[in-house]
Amino acid sequence: MDENSAKVNITIAKNYDSEFCGSIPLHLVNxxxxxxxxxxxxxxxxxxxxxxxxxxxxxxxxxxxxxxxxxxxxxxxxxxxxxxxxxxxxxxxxxxxxxxxxxxxxxxxxxxxxxxxxxxxxxxxxxxNTETAAERSFIGLYQQIKYITSLLKQAGDTAEAADIAASEVKKLTNFDRVLVYQFDPQWNGIVIAQAKEESMDDYMDLRFPASDVPKQARDLYFSNPYRLIPTRIYEPVRLIPIVNPLTQRFTDLSDCNLRSVAAVHLEYLANLGVMASMSLPLIIDNKLWGLISCHHRDAISPSYELRSALELLSGIISAQLAAKEKERAILLRAKLHGVHGRLLGQLYGSPDFVSGILSGDTSLQHLLALTGAAVLYEGSIWTSGETPGRQELKELAGWLRRSKTDRLMATDSLPHLYARSKDYKEVASGLIALPINADQGEYILGFRPEVIQTVRWGGDPNNAIQLEPDGKTYHPRNSFATYQETVKYTSLPWQAEELEAAEVLRSSVLEKIIKEK
Missing domain, CATH: 3.30.450.20 (PAS domain)
Structure with missing residues (x-):
């Protein structure tokens, strides 16, 4: 299992995305x-x-x-x-x-x-337009982007590509610190690559709560190729007249690169100890995968040409990261396909489907990286490896039936969904359920044990937003000192390719059951 993928995909029990922050009407910033x-x-x-x-x-x-x-x-x-x-x-x-x-x-x-x-x-x-002839050189920027692209293509995996991206963007822009920041499934961000001056704080592997980049701000990255703040100390400029004569309302500036910045974000930059910032989206499969975040201790204003080059480069980096992710998926699928082929031969060569998937040289445990598996079928229970007890398995199947789990279901944090499973979290914090006949509570169940992990946050995420007594004004956290959180009741995550393999196996099992009848 890919270690970096596991770190990014840890399930955090608390939702740190902020509807309050996300409710700020950025399109009405006039x-x-x-x-x-x-x-x-x-x-x-x-x-x-x-x-x-x-x-x-x-x-x-x-x-x-x-x-x-x-x-x-x-x-x-x-x-x-x-x-x-x-x-x-x-x-x-x-x-x-x-x-x-x-x-x-x-x-x-x-x-x-x-x-x-x-x-x-x-x-x-x-x-x-204040660029010099050298800054306006298309050839110069083209050569730099081609060189960076060639380095990215040579990267062995996503982590190496992200390292190259951070290092080369820093060289290209002269920002003091460049972070490559990947979103987890709950929109918290984790720093997966970093290039920085020695005097800058180290944020490598730190996680930042989703409220740092709320939904409304995330959505704008699809229309804005970058967000530049040359200096956090500036006097905002208003529009004259204040109300747009054509629409009789404020002009929607949400897509404008020049749009002024919310005071709370300028305060956030001050607390980070930086004067200027620039962020570029990493978009994969039309989803915001992450950001390239650039920080500088002094005011800095990259040229228009350089920003245009970075806009192009962020697309290239996104494409190369997507290629590395796709390559990882292809390799995992190929591995699972081989295991599935052996398991299928064993399934059809066995007198019944239970012995076909739980016994022999290749088993369900090998296919889905399980430490235990169970089959509940026609009133009987068969187990392999480490599993909950028989009564606990019956109760778990009953919960699945009541939850109307008639399709493949997987979770890496079962105790958060089904409280009684806390009693056996050591063997079953992760569950994958393949329904055979959900109405009758008949399932193939796979288990993964609890993996207690330490998540390092950039500041206490519980204090990410500090409200004033009026309940309207708020401030960002004033400290980004590392805050450690122990994550319990979770297993290693299920990867998409494993879920695909499980669904294919389920179809094969159902086919064998029909033939046996």
Whole structure:
């Protein structure tokens, strides 16, 4: 069994995901960070209807004079036509990257732009183009990404690929610390790889509660390729006018890279001892698998070109991690297929299915890495290895029947579901149940013993959220000192490939039973 997989998939009894944190309406944050400018336009006329208050500092014209003006007054004809062409051909939610030259009052300035199409509006995020020729070198970034990709392909497994990713992203960005952070099934995150300066705190193998990245924030990673906070000490910039004239409500900034950051998260960064951060999603099979989290002790603002390269690189890293996970699954399936083949031959060569799967050179225990197995069928009970007692097995089957477990069921924390099993947790903290005739309480049962494990958290997860007396204002934990939790009543987890093998075996057993009758 893959050790890293087991660590990530430990079942934590308490749910640390926070509906309270996840209820913050991020789409109604009507402020942006000051390292860029936001313009809101009427999509049909390209008339500017809303602008961030800092626009006047960068666009040579006061915000009040920008409003209600057509964008055509400020862009070269060729760029305006390019913008019109791209938005007319664009029907999905992807952002359109452009280079724009702003012209006003005899002055001009070059910007990198991201264009969003939303509800009859055009949102344009502008960041001044200050990169040098060397930073704008496509060849340079292409060569670096190709080199990192080649290293990732050579990695032997997921852990090694994650190590390479952390190390190479740190070299590429010069952040003080880069973490590769994988979500467990309950959305707690565990640091599976780390590259850092010696003076930075060590977070390797630490787990962070799901409330650190609540659901709403997790969902936004599907529309935002990265989240950058160049400095946590900044004055948020409001939009003028405050209410969008086109919608008569706040402008939805959830997809904007410039969207301002909740005060509680800035406090979280301060408690981490960092000034700047950047995070990139790792998305596998259209699910958020994890994050690459970058921290810096001082303010830092990666160039637009570098961020674009990181956006591409996070996709490549995701693909390589997916490939390593797929390779692991293929190898495990091949191994299980071989065991299943031998077990199948034994099953069909035996006088009855019970002796076919519990006795002989290959057994159910070999197939599913069990320490004990039992069959309850037609009023009789057969066992192999370490199992609960006969009466306890009857009661367990009764609980399964009452729970209407008529399909394959597996848990690595049976005592959390069925309290009476605490009496025999040493042999049966993990259960897999293959129904034969669920209505009659007839099952094939497999058991795994309790494996007491120590989970190391980055701070006490029970104090992850500290509410003020008003019940509305809250603060993040102020300490990330390692907090150890002993996890009891759990076994090693069941892997998807093992569940597939169990289902195939169940079908074979049912087929043999039908033939015997």
């Amino acid at each position: 402020l942006i960070q000051p390292h860029g400018i936001l313009l809101v336009l009427d999509r049909s006329t390209l008339r500017i209807v809303q602008a961030s208050e800092n626009a006047g500092q960068h666009l040579y014209i006061p915000v009040e004079e920008l409003l209600e003006q057509p964008l055509s007054l400020f862009l070269p004809d060729g760029q305006l036509e390019e913008l019109r062409t791209k938005i007319s051909a664009h029907n999905n939610q992807e952002k359109i990257p452009l280079s724009l030259t702003w012209q006003a009052k005899g002055e001009q300035r070059s910007f990198n732009a991201l264009v969003h199409l939303k509800e009859g509006q055009l949102l344009i995020e502008l960041e001044e």
